Amino acid sequence: MTPIPSVGPKPICQGSPSSPSNSANSSSRMLVFVALLALVSALFPALSCAQLQVTVRERTGEPLGVQAIVRVTSMGRTMVATTGIGTLSTVDFDVAAGEVDIQVEAPGYETATTQANVLAGSTIRVNVALSPKGSEAGSKAPSGIVLAPQVQKELQAGLEAMKQQKYDDARKHLLKAQKMAPSSPDILYMIGVLDYSVKDFPAAKKQFETVLASYPTHERSLLMLGQIQLESNESKAAQQTLQKAVEGDPKNWKAHYLLALASASSGDFPSATAEAARAAELNPEQMAATRILIAKVLLAERKTEEAKHAFQEFIKSYPQDSAVPEAKKYLEQIDQSKQTNH
DSSP states (O other): OOOOOOOOOOOOOGGOOOOOOOOOHHHHHHHHHHHHHHHOOOOOOOOEEEEHHHEETTTTTTOSOOOEEEEETTTTTOOOOOOOOOSSSSEEEEEEEEEEEEEEEEEEOEEEEEEEEEEEEEEEEEEEEEEEETTTTTHHHHSEEEEEEEHHHHHHHHHHHHHHOOOOHHOOOHHHHHSSSOOOHHHHHHHHHHHHEEEEEEEEHHHHOOOOOOOOOOOHOOOOHHHHHHHOOOHHHHHHHHHHHHOOOOOOOHHHHHHHHHHHHHHHHHHHHHHHHHHHHOOOGGGGHHHHHHHHHHTTTHHHHOOOOOHHHHHHHHHOOOHHHHHHHHHHHHHHHHHHHH
């Protein structure tokens, strides 16, 4: 998609009204209305205008890696602005009080639409989370979540502090946001991510379980809880948790990949192979990770020759991949095992 230059959003609530109708029957009344509207706008601009701030991010809470185009329609007129890349981007619009339509699109993501009711003289922030194309989660949940400006400010400050590994600062901001919006699953989830980042795994696990107690289909919490269970060798529990994540969003490649790992750890090798293949199908960019996983599953199934071939093909196809040394070690083990048996 060709980037659209940022168009400075004009304060349409203070701009000139549309041209009056040419109809002779309505022209006089329209002129009077236009004159009154212009007078009100000139004398009391703050009463008819408001500020809208649109923040765009991944549905995971991460910044987008591409430029997004934000279109805002207010009073029948559309304004366009573009976000930056690699940051939690916010674009500002001066809009008329009332209902505002918001549309956000970005390459590789489903187009998100939402609405906001803006009060005259106020500032409202709308957080729009984009879902990757093909993801069912994007069509199941509303893409726009309106938070009070101060809540969104604290949440964004917490995310930025986490990016800079300033975890104490991040916690302060996230706890402030939670206090102001205690029922927001996204804030509770981000506190869990923070706990995970500082390696407080019991606290992180408890946080994700708390989110899921109230929001049992919260996809990101299912993924993180499943990953923690997997890392804690709770393979069966991880498999059950990640199965729910896959059922909630069958087109999420990461859910399939983690489920493949959990299935392999549980000894459910057929499921592991099928889930790994599905993850590769959904995200070809992760083909290397899924192929070496399938090779390991074959080895665990004692399908030695198939595993050997899979490791060799992996090395041949991805010679620069960081997992190549690991694949070579597996090949050495296979050869040593053959020599021992002979």
